[in-house]
Amino acid sequence: MVKRIQLNKSSLTTTLAQQRSNVAMFTAQELSKLQKLEELLETCSMDSVGVNVIETAALGRPFQLGMLYDCRKDALVPGITLWDKEQLQQSIHTRPQINTDFKVSTSDSIEDKSSIFNIDSCLEFSLLGGLLHVSGAAKYLNDTKMSFKQQRLTLHYHSTSKFEELTMNHLASGNISHHEVFENDTATHVVTAVLYGADACFVFDREVSSDENESTIAAEVQVALNKLKGISVGANIDLSINDSQKNAFQKFSCTFYGDFQLQSNPTSFEDALKVYADLPKMLGENKELVVPLRVWLYPLDKLHSRAAKLQRYINITLIKNFESVIESLNSTEMKCGDLLKDTPALTFAAFNIKVKNMKQNCHNYKLSLMKQLGILLPKIRGDMEKDSALIDLLCEHEESPFRRSDLEQWLKEKENESNIIKTLLRQLNESGAKVEDNLDKSLMDLEVENLLCYTFTSFERLDVLISKQKTYLSPSSMKKNGSISDFSQTTWLTPEIKNTMRSNLQLFKSMINLKVHKPVKFIATSKEMENNPGSCILLYEKGSDEAICFTPPTKPACPIAEKVRGDKVVLKVPSPCPDTVETKLQYKMKTETEWKSQPLMQSQDTVTLTDLSPDTEYEIKCTSIGKLSYSVDSDVISVIRKAIKGTQLLPVDALEHLYEIKVEDKLKEIKEILYTQDLPTAFGTISNYFKETSLVLNIGVTGESGSGKSTFVNAFRGLGDEDEGSAKTSSVVTTAEPEVYFHPKYENVKLWDLPGIGTPNFKADKYLELVEFERYDFFIIIASDRFRECHTQLAKGIMRMGKKFYFVRSKIDASITAEKKKKNFDQKKTLDSIREDCENGLRKIGIEYPVVFLISGWDLGKYDLNLLQEMMEKEILKCKRILLKSALLNVKQEVIEQRKDTLKRNIERVTEQSVAITDVHLPGLSISVNVDIIAEELTKYYSEFGLDDQSLQKLCERSGKTIEELKSLMKSPLCYGINTSLIINLLEAEVPKIENEYFLSFMPFIGTEIKKIKSSVAVSSMLKTALNVIAEDIRNVIIALLETEV
Structure with missing residues (x-):
């Protein structure tokens, strides 16, 4: 850590030089602080002073000639003088100093306010430190705007009348009556001259509401400004106001600060103009009502060597740094005030409390900082404290949670939150949903059956900066011995949460517009819910105080x-x-x-x-x-x-x-086979289709225009750009629409040269739709330069369709030639770098193992073209087989359903026969059936679907699977043999269902007809269940067989 420096300038320079020699030991933050100290040292040259007469502003203080003054504290020393009263009044020189002036200001900064009264930097610093108690017109210095939504104009009136000064008769050492004053260290200067006159400040404020038009506001302010600038001092002031001006002026209020006694202070623009016109008369007939405006201070050490003296001035750069700190804190307080007046803070207590805490913390910190300045300034000016103490104080501020950057970031986030919340509240209010804090009132309302709340859920989230400020301001804080850690809070209002809040608003408004049968009340409220950041829609049903998070059904898939x-x-x-x-x-x-x-x-x-x-x-x-x-x-x-x-x-x-589904001619033949052949024979025929190459496969070659797509198509087909039948190539756009070329080895493989993405006729946002991306089975993306956004768009579009692609980086020779011009060229590293760029781009969109090929545009035998062709041949066969498998599953499912429907139509006939010719009475079930007829029908199901043992054996011979493997895929117990015992068990399982459904067990009579009804229903239900399970079994078997083929 950079040590706190409490030395004089020479020692400070030496110490910083020593620490700079150990720069390698510093962290980035410590090094930044060291650099800041050095910059301050360069600019803050604190010279020894005390040799010149000081001219300063009176600021409403009761100065008199001969009065003592302590420049260390910027304070008058009343009751002690160097001369007796009678002696002082002798030889005073007085002369007229008539001058009147006025200024109009639109600024409210500390610097601009100080310039109105011609305040020097040292006195301004004393003001910041709270050493001065001003009065009269100077009270204007303490009037700070309360809001950034406040337009302010200030009219300053300045008039001087006379100048009084002591003469050399007073200053001669022999004429000083009270030499003991020099010994008591109470003053550093004596007042030797005073300029009398009067100041007045008319402060015009206009509050600006959020719904006012900005141009209207600017125009009205300009009208007022022009009127003030047009004022002349004297009897000819133009007090006339036209209608346009009157309309603009009436929105301004007026506050008066002056060295005048008024019967009543003006409160309006028009009142202020009248008072301004009368100001010269208020100075008295002989200008006897004037006050000190400026004074001249003579150093006491020039009169006596043992007198106290002002030891040091403080450099203006350091003063401006502290002025900037105070301005930053004032600005934060104003912005917090604006936030507190806005809808979110007025609506939600949690949001209001955070803003209030920030405002209060900044105010308390500002008072503390000013107090510290007030203590340090007299000590430094009197050489009782080293001048580095101010630098330490400034560095301490920069390490505190009140530094400008942290406050600005916090305000930016809070203003953004406020604006978004206000927008949401406005739309909720327009939809009829009012903010309501007292949920119990609505929950107890019998007319409200359901309560739906748009709930803000993150207002009570811990505010890191406010928490650090509270710790910093506490008496037990260790801030003096170590810095508070950096502000690391991030706003809860992330892009994802904003999208959630917007989606919830759309859902909530759609619920309001929905005509529901049950009474629903819609309100907005807040409740902390960490698991639902941002907002949530809460539903209170039937007066319950337990809410559930309302979630709409997801969009269903198409039928x-x-x-x-x-x-x-x-x-x-x-x-x-x-x-x-x-x-x-x-x-x-x-x-x-x-x-x-x-x-x-x-x-x-x-x-x-x-x-x-x-x-x-x-x-x-x-x-x-x-x-x-x-x-x-x-x-x-x-x-x-x-x-x-x-x-x-x-x-x-x-x-x-x-x-109206398009099916390839080959699939029509397969349909016919599946209908006319048994399963083993059909499977053998279908297996041969997997070995054929007649199924058409469409490969789309895509990429940017000029990336070499057409050249690649030619190279892949073994053709040069000039050969007959080759794709057109040129330096201009040559592919205006998808063009098809046939693979030289696989006649049913089509290579489609697609137009370039981003060309005038194929804009990026419409490209996938224009080239009908879904019609292609496999893709090759061509890129001639670095991986770009358009490549990401193409890859994501392909992935959304569940299809595969290869990524080809073309024109490698051009890239190699460009790299050869560089020093230390390494071809392998260059190729690896190019490949890595493409792979990284693909990984970013979720492709864990990207496939990238490097292709030369000049020498087709170089790099990865041969490898690409080999892999493409394997991919072509694999794609065609997967396509065929998918199509076969769809076709086979249709055939299964057709056969199942045919067999279902026989169930009623079989049921009647089995009940009419009964030979078995099932004990305990009160039904009678012919088991043989049922067994015959079930055997027919297995034979029709090809799942009988003979057909399964043939399937095993053709597929290499065992009968046990195939039967393990079946759910129906009938696959292991159809017998009387198993049929009775299946019927037994159906009887309770029948009795529950038809309430037959509760009939008050038992007879032949009832038994017959129960028997019919039982048989019919059992056969339907068995048929459905067997149909599912055949589907599972076919899937397993096709998996073997693919």
Whole structure:
């Protein structure tokens, strides 16, 4: 730590030089302090003084000729003089000094106020230290603006009348009557001359409200300023005021400070002008009502060598530093005052208390600092304290929690918080939500069933700076022995929290606009909630004082049209989120405005619509409804139910155009295979498709214009830029729209040369949409220079679609050539640096292991082109197989559902047969069924889906899996064998469900018909359950088999 210096100037210089020699031992903060001390030393030359006559301002103090004065304290010494009264009155020289002047000021700074009274820097420092008690016009020095929303104009009147001085007869040593004065060390100077006159200050203030127009304010202030500047002293003052001026003047108040006795002080602009015109008359007929304005002080040590003397002046640079500190504290108090008058502080006590604490802390610290100055100044001027004490005090301030930078940062944050909170409150108020602190009043209101509160949650968060200030100001603080740690608080109002508060406001306003059936009261309030920084929407239900954080349902996924056939549309609906109370499926004709709705059960995952008109486009969406009926809609899908002519069955291919899904021709063939072949045979055929290359794969080559995309496409295809069939290359934009080129080895692999991102026709913000990014299966991003924002945009767009890409850095030769001009060129380091730049850019967007290739534009055999081609061949095959697998799963699911629907249609017939021809009475279940018929139907399910043992054996031979592995994927116990005992167990599981659902067990009579009904329902329910589980089993088996292939 840099030691506190309490030495004279010579010692200070020596000590700083010694510490500077050990600079390596200092921290950055300590080094900064050392530099500040050196700067102060250079500017603060504190000269020995006391040889000149001092001219100073009287500032309303009762000076008289011959009065003693102590310049160390800037204080008069009454009652003690060098001469008797009669002796003093002899030989006084008096002469007229007539002068009148006025000034108009718009500034309120300490410096500008001091200049009005021509106050020298030493006297100004005494004012800062609280050594002076001023009166009359000088009281204006203590009138500081209370607000930055206050416009101030000051009119200063200055008049002098006479000048009085002592003569050499008084100053001759033989003429001094009381020599003992020189011995008592009470004074340093004697008043030898006085200039008499009078000052007056008219202070005009105008309060500015936040809703006033700035240009109107400026215009009115300018009118007042022009009027004041146009005033002339004397009888010809123009007191006339036109309507425009009167309108501007009436918004100004007036405060008068003067060396005049007025019957009443002016309070308005017009009153002030009248008083100003009469000021010359108020000095008396013979100017006898004047007061001392300036005095001249003669050093006593010039009259006697043993007299006390002023030992030191304080350099003006140091004075200005302290003046800046006081101005900073005054400014902070004013800004806090403005914040306290604003809506957030008037509304929320926690916010108000923090601002009040800051204002009070700054005020107390300012008084403490001024007190310390008041103690130090006389001691330093009298050489009783070393002059470095002021530097120490200034350094201590810079280490305190009251330094300018900390206060400005705190105010900036609080003003930003206040503005944001005020904006939120205004919008809440406009929506009808008033601020309410007393929640109990609303909770006890029987007309309020639910209370919804927009709640500010961070007002009571610990304020680090205020806490440090409190510690610093406490009597037990150790600030003298060590600095308070740096202000490290960051505002709670982060960008994320601001977004949260904005989102909560939108949600809250939408709730207000929502027509709900239950009575809801909407209010705004505050409550500290650390887990929900910024704001939260709290819901008090049914008068409960326990609140829950209101969370709306998340936006549901779109419904998926699984089947569009015949007279119905089957839709798969998303699972509801935890905040969803109710889910609905809504649909309407595209040309209509009214939505029809169908409620969904909690566990329901499919919906069948049967009331759609044929050949008509319908819009369908899911709606999640949360608490207080707040609803969120999914995106809308469109479906057209095609009309079916006659009664013919739909062919398998009809699925394609009914659902209007584009399926490759190869998938049409696979559909047919899955319908016409058993599972083992179909699997063998499908396996061959994985080995073929006929599935089309689209690869998009993208990047900035001029990055070498077209050259890369040519190089990848083994062509030069001039070869036939090559992509066009040029120094200007050559790709105006996506252009396709075929891979030389894989005929169904298409390379798409895409237009450059950021070109006039393909702006960055619309690029992904314009080039139809979703149509491509794999991407190559080309960059010819450093990793840029556009590359980030492209990579994120690809990642959002769940697809892969390679990153290619082109034109490596140009980069190498540029680097060769530098000293110590190292090609390997250059290549590593280029690659690292690209990889770092990709890592920043979340790609843990980025793939980057370096490509030459001149020599295609250099660097990574061959490696890229090898990896691309592997990637092409892998992509095609994944695409095929995904498509096969979708197609197989359609086939499974088709077969399941066909088998379901037989359940009613099978149920009737099994109950009509009963051969087994199930003891304890009061039902009778034919188990053989049921067993035959279940065996048919396994055969139809290809899960019988014979089919499974063939699958194992083709896939390399064992029967045990495949059966481990199945949930149905029937896969291990269908027998009477297992069927009875399954029926037994269904009977309690039936009795609960149909209340059959409570019927007062038992008979054959009741037993038959129960038997029918049990069989039907058991067969449906078994069919659903077996369908799920076949799906699991197919997924596992496709995983083996891929």
